[in-house]
Amino acid sequence: MWASQHQAHDWHALLLLVVTFAAFASASLENNRCRVILNNLGTALSCAMLMQWQEIHEVFAFDGYAARVPYIEQHFVILVGASFFILLEVDRVNGRTRTREALQLSRQFHGSIAHAKCSKASDGQRIFMEIGEKTSAVDYAIHVLLAAGMSTPTLREVARAGVDIQNAGYAEVAVPVWAFMTSLVTCGHVVFDIVYRDTPWYCLFFEGISFLARVALLGLLWQSDRDERCFILKMMTKIVVLYVLLASPMVFVWEWRASERHSPNRAWFVMPALVYTSILAISCLGMRRVLALPGHGQCLLQLFLARGRSILPSALSFCALRPDSDSESESAASLLSTDYSSE
Template sequence: KSDDLNLAEQRLLLLIAASFFYLMEVDRVNGQSRAEEAMQLRRGFRGSIAHATCSKLDDAERIHAEIGAQTEDVDYAIQVLLTAGMSTPTLRDVAREGVGILDAGHAEIAVPFLALIPFTAMSIFSFCIDFEYLPQAAWVYYMLQVYPILCRVALLVVISRSATDERCFIMKMMTKLVAIYLAVICPILVRRDPTPSHLSSYLSVHIYIYVCICVHICVSMIKSE
C-alpha cells in the first residue's frame, strides 16, 4: 500500500506541475494580448475625448451632445481604462485616492489555481491518508489540515461572487501571499527534522499564512457587500 500511495502522489504532483506550466503559458499569452490591446487603445488618442473624430460629422455631433458637460469624467474613465485595463466605479474611486492601479484589471491565474485547486487536492489526499493510518494523532494535527482546506473553499466562494475588479485584486493578493508562503515554507520543509523546534516553526508559519488568508477573505467579503 505504501508503494501505491507513493505512486499516486507522484502522479498527482506530475499532473499539478503540468497544469501549472500550462497556465503559466496561458498567462504569458494573455499578457501579450493585453499589451497589444493597450497599444491599440493608445493609438491616436490625444488625451481627451474632445479631440476624437468620426468618419461622419453627424455621429460626432451626436456623441459629443450625449457626453455634454461630462467630458472630464469620460476622459478620466479612459485614463483609468488605459492604466488598469478596465474602468469601473471602484477603480476610479481608488485611483482618485492616489492608489496605484497599473494593470489592476488583470490578474494571472497560474498561482491562484495552484493555491486553490492542486493544494486543496493534496491537502484532502494527505488528510485522508493520515486519518486512515494515523488514528492516534492529536486532534490539533487534523485541525491544522482541515483549516487550510476550509480557507481555500471560502476563498473560492468569495472569488466566484466578487465583481471582476475585486476578483482581480483578490487573485493578485493571493499570488503575493502564496509566493511568501512558498519562500518561507520551502526552506523549512527541506531541512525538516522531527525535533520539536523545527516542527513548531513549521506549524507557526503554516498557521500565520492561513490566518492572513482568512483575514483577506473577511476583508473581501466586506468589500463585496
C-alpha cells in the first residue's frame, strides 16, 4: 500500500513539473502552433492532476472540517491552473486578432501623412492646415500607434529612449488573473492560521503582506491609464512566471515526499510577499520612472515589455549602449518599424 501511494506521488510530482514547464513555455513563446499544443497539454494534465492529486499534509493533524482544508486549498489551486491554460489560449487568439488589425491599419501607409490622400481636395487642405508644421510629430505618433497598438505621451517618450515598444499597448491577462485568484488561498491561510493554529506573528505578517499587496495592485490597475495598465500586467507576468519557475522545485519536493507527511517550511511564504511587494513598488514607479532609473533603467523596462525570443537580445542590446550614445534616436526609429509579415 505504501509503495503504491509513493509511486502515485512520484507521478503527480512529474506531472507537476510538466505542467509548470508548459505554463512557462506558453507564456514566453511567440510561435502560435507551439502555444496551442502547450495550452491543450497543460489543460489536460491539470485536469488529470485535479482528479488524482494527493494533498500535501501539514505536520499537525486537525479534526473535523479543518482536516479538509489542505484538500480544498490544493485542489482549488490546481483548478485555477487549468483555467490559467484556458486564459493563455484566449490571450493567444486575441494576440492574433490584434496582429491582423495592425496589418490592416498599416496597409497603404507609406510612412508619412504627407502621402495621404482625401476623397475631397478641400478636406485635405483643411487637415494639413490644422497640422501645420507638426507633420513629423504626427508621423511619429502614427508609427508608435502601429508598433504599440496605441499612441500616448508616455509610450512616445519611451520609444524615443530606444526601447522596443512592440505591442506595448496590449497585455495578456492569464498570469495576473492566476496571481489574483491565488490571493484567495493566501487570505484563507491567514484566517486558518488565526483560528486553528498558534502561528508565529511573522508568518501571518508575510502572508498578510502578500495578500494586501495584490489587493493594492488591483486598485492601482483600476486607477491607471491604459498604457500604464498594460505595463503593469506585462511586468507582473514576467515576475510571477519567474517566481513560479523558482518555486516549482519546492512544490515538487513536497509532493514527492507527501506520503511521508513532509510539511512545507512556513518560511517559504516570505517569497510571495517579496515578489508581490516588488511588483507593487515597480507599478507605482510607472514606465517613465523605471526608464529614468540610474544604471540600466532602459534594460529593465525592455525586459518587462518584450516577449519571447526578443526578451534577452533586446535587453542585452540596451545594456550594451553607453549612456551618452548618439544611437538612441536611430534605435528608436528602427524599433518602430513594424513587421507583421510573419503572421
